[in-house]
Amino acid sequence: MNILALDLGTSSVRGLVLDADADPRPGALARRKVHVNIGDRGSGTLDPAQYLACLVECLDELAAAGHLRDVRLVAVSAQWHSVLPLDHAGAPLGPVLTWLDTRVAPAPGTAGPADPDAYHERTGGWWHRGYWPLRLPWLRARCGSQVARFVGLAEYVLGHLLDTAPMSVSMASGTGLLDLRTLTWDGEACELAGVRPGELPELAPPGWNGRLRAEHAGRWPQLAGVAWAVPVGDGAASNVGSGCVDGRRAAVTVGTSAAVRLLHRLPAGEPLPPLPEQLWRYRVDHEYVVTGAAYSSGGNLYTWAKRELRLPESSELHAALARVPPDGGEVTADPRLGGDRPPGFAPAGAGELRGLSFSTSGVEILAGLMAGLCRMVADDLAVLESTVETPMEVVLGGGAMAASAWWRSAFATALAPRPVRHRAEPEIGAIGAALVALGRVAEAGRLAMTDPPDDEGRAPERSGAAS
Numbered sequence: 001m002n003i004l005a006l007d008l009g010t011s012s013v014r015g016l017v018l019d020a021d022a023d024p025r026p027g028a029l030a031r032r033k034v035h036v037n038i039g040d041r042g043s044g045t046l047d048p049a050q051y052l053a054c055l056v057e058c059l060d061e062l063a064a065a066g067h068l069r070d071v072r073l074v075a076v077s078a079q080w081h082s083v084l085p086l087d088h089a090g091a092p093l094g095p096v097l098t099w100l101d102t103r104v105a106p107a108p109g110t111a112g113p114a115d116p117d118a119y120h121e122r123t124g125g126w127w128h129r130g131y132w133p134l135r136l137p138w139l140r141a142r143c144g145s146q147v148a149r150f151v152g153l154a155e156y157v158l159g160h161l162l163d164t165a166p167m168s169v170s171m172a173s174g175t176g177l178l179d180l181r182t183l184t185w186d187g188e189a190c191e192l193a194g195v196r197p198g199e200l201p202e203l204a205p206p207g208w209n210g211r212l213r214a215e216h217a218g219r220w221p222q223l224a225g226v227a228w229a230v231p232v233g234d235g236a237a238s239n240v241g242s243g244c245v246d247g248r249r250a251a252v253t254v255g256t257s258a259a260v261r262l263l264h265r266l267p268a269g270e271p272l273p274p275l276p277e278q279l280w281r282y283r284v285d286h287e288y289v290v291t292g293a294a295y296s297s298g299g300n301l302y303t304w305a306k307r308e309l310r311l312p313e314s315s316e317l318h319a320a321l322a323r324v325p326p327d328g329g330e331v332t333a334d335p336r337l338g339g340d341r342p343p344g345f346a347p348a349g350a351g352e353l354r355g356l357s358f359s360t361s362g363v364e365i366l367a368g369l370m371a372g373l374c375r376m377v378a379d380d381l382a383v384l385e386s387t388v389e390t391p392m393e394v395v396l397g398g399g400a401m402a403a404s405a406w407w408r409s410a411f412a413t414a415l416a417p418r419p420v421r422h423r424a425e426p427e428i429g430a431i432g433a434a435l436v437a438l439g440r441v442a443e444a445g446r447l448a449m450t451d452p453p454d455d456e457g458r459a460p461e462r463s464g465a466a467s
Contacts, residue, residue: 001072003437004062004223005430006055008078008154009234010036010098011256011300013051015058016427017067022434024427028067030058036100042339042348044100048084048092052157059220068222075229077237077433078154080174080282081130085139086156088148096153097135099257100296102339102348104129104138113188121272122179123186124281124289128342131176133192140194149199154231162210167201168230169268173283180283183268204230206286229437234429235294236284239263241432242397242423243448245288245441247388252377252411253428254298254400257341260377261292262384262392265442276383280342285436291387293380296338297351299400301369304337309362314403320363321406326413328371330355331364335372370407374414381415395448397423423447 003022007014017028032054037045062068081099084092097104106112112127113119125131132150140147151159152171159165172178172185177193177200179186185200209227217224232240235253239261244251252260266272266289275281281291311317337351353365385392394415396408402424412420425431425447435444 002070003434004068004071004074005427005434006058006074006076007234007427007430007433008055008076008157008231009256009429010034010079010100013054013058014427014430015055015062016430017062017071018431018434022431022438022440024425024431025067028062028065029427030061032057036098037095038100042102044098044102044338045095046082046098046153048096048153048156051096051153052160055157063220063222068220071222071226073227073229073434073437074223075430075434075437076154076158076231077234077429078152078171078231080171080233080235082153083132083135083139083175084151084153084156085143085147086149086151087146090159092156093143093146094139096156097139099130099341100338102129104135106134107137107141110137113192117277119188120277121275122181123176123189124173124180124275125176126343127192128176129345130342133176133189136193136195147199149201150195151201155201158210158228158231161212161216162228163213164210166204166208166230168204168232168285169283170233170236170285171231172201172203174233178283180281180289181269181272183283183286229433232284232433232436233282235259235261235292236263236282236288236290237429237432237436238397239290239432240284240435240441240444241425241428241430241447242395243445244395245444247392248390249393249395249445249448250381250384252381252394252396252415253398254373254396254407255398256299257294257296258298258373258377258398259292259294260381260384261290262387263288263290273387276387278343278380278383284441288441292384294341295336295373295376296341297335297369297373298398299403301335301337301373302366302400302404305362305366305369309365311362311366317363318405320361321367321404324364324367324406326371326406326409328368328410329364330357331360331368333365333368333372335369335376367406367410370404371410371414374410377411378414391418393419393421393448395421395423397425397428399426402426421448
């Protein structure tokens with residue numbers, strides 16, 4: 001048995017084939033970069049048609065190479081928080097709003113939740129521009145009466161491929177509209193969002209599986225009749241793929257963005273434990289939740305600095321970074337170039353650099369930005385650690401971590417004295433989604449016993465989103 005794992009990220013779409021133990025098959029990987037439209041006023045959008053085309057190309061490439069033979073299950077990791085308005089014919093009324101978009105603001109005079117703390121406990125989120133209760137009214141004001149319903153990016157692309165595409169509780173939890181205990185749409189959140197009956201996706205029940213539409217069976221006959229599992233939010237999938245599936249280990253994942261998260265078992269219907277005001281909480285599935293903090297900066301810092309500062313190519317850049325102390329040296333930075341993720345409200349353009357001189361190099365500026373993110377993660381990890389009884393181990397993962405030995409060392413320095421390890425596999429999200437689909441979350445702890453953070457192994461510089 002093989003598993004086809006799809007990763008619907010922010011900067012790329014990837015498809016890879018795994019064996020029955022969720023280990024990647026050699027060479028069975030297809031990847032397409034996607035263009036995120038980032039504007040000066042805080043926009044961060046994707047073209048839905050282009051995104052779907054990239055996914056189709058990945059499937060075509062894997063099929064042409066014979067990699068889809070013996071696939072018996074399709075698992076999906078997908079970016080949280082995206083939203084797309086559709087008209088009555090199911091056509092998009094604009095681009096996909098991603099987590100990067102900071103333009104959304106409440107209408108003047110709009111009141112938020114009656115009890116913000118209770119709202120935060122129930123939904124795991126805040127009344128914030130990053131969630132649907134604020135995003136939907138903003139989109140409706142721009143699109144008018146044409147709006148028939150709202151979907152996330154995962155529901156849109158899978159809706160074109162499958163017979164049905166309901167929203168998983170994992171993806172729904174990233175909207176800020178879901179009651180995390182009852183796993184139903186939260187009444188107050190829906191009222192704040194101004195949603196009407198039929199405008200939100202149907203929620204997938206436990207054990208739901210989709211099937212490829214009949215019209216696509218001729219294109220991908222190997223997938224005809226194969227079960228498609230519900231999508232898993234990328235952050236939750238990354239925790240599972242990192243082996244961080246209990247209160248002993250936290251995952252720090254750096255892809256396009258970055259996050260620090262803790263996963264633990266909490267079946268639907270059980271009382272929700274206290275949630276620190278600085279942290280969010282989402283669903284992995286009906287059995288597990290994930291708690292943490294996320295950042296708008298990650299591997300995109302590396303990409304931006306390499307382009308704008310005209311830094312050298314990888315081998316030379318790695319060597320230059322190795323000469324900078326792992327605390328970042330003289331340059332200190334606020335790395336929030338893209339603004340804050342919830343609960344913060346700093347706009348795009350909030351980044352800062354300090355300690356510059358005429359002798360400061362571009363590599364030192366990059367190191368300062370990277371170290372700045374390490375310090376932000378360390379602060380939130382301390383809050384996350386307060387929710388458990390013992391200090392935690394940390395597992396580093398994600399494409400940006402695999403690509404930079406210096407960044408791994410910087411995180412080990414910032415997170416000391418906690419034990420820090422590195423999960424070198426760059427496709428942790430796809431692997432985690434497969435393990436969730438297989439019902440083997442508890443077994444994933446074996447994946448955490450991997451390499452120390454200062455290993456010198458190199459991996460391709462590819463990254464995926466982290467929430």
